[in-house]
Amino acid sequence: MSHAQLSDPITLTLRLGSEDETRALAQKIAPLLTPGDTLLLDGPIGAGKTFFARTLIQTLQERDGRVEEVPSPTFTLVQTYEVGGVEIWHADLYRLTSPDEITELGLEEAFASAICLVEWPNRLDDLTPENALTLKFRAEPGTEARLVEMAATSPRWAPLLADLAGWTGGDD
DSSP, X not given: OOOOOOSSOEEEEEEEOSHHHXXXXXXXXXXXXXXXXXXXXXOOTTSSHHHHHHHHHHHHHHHTTOOXXXXXXTTTSEEEEEETTEEEEEEEOTTOOOHXXXXXXXXXXXXXXXXXXXXXXXXXXXXXXXXXXXXXEEEOTTSSXXXXXXXXXXXXXXXXXXXXXXXXXXXX
């Protein structure tokens, strides 16, 4: 499947001043995701990647009328969920040593048919989906806040990033 690509990535940096604002961002993005969407969650340990992914998955579960535990996939590598007939894959690639292991996990196929949330996406190497949205989390020095740098080369994400450009972290 061929995806149109933008000549320059579209980017947006948001400041999340609290866990509530991180939760609000995940809740805003969750209902907009469709099968084949991949979010690459980048950043150091403790930056908020797993919290964001857990909140996003729980938001989709709640819309489907249920909530189940959403553990970190640090040791299992991948956790999958079924929500409204759509599979969600939450992958933590921190412990992988080779892109071959990604193929063994079935992640490549999931990129085409599921909603995928991938922590430590640098481990994907050449397997990184071109149409993914990258969210790079980092602590804002001297504060409890997080900065999230969002970047995409697929026009699929342009409306979301344009909408978030005016977002202040609260409910709309």
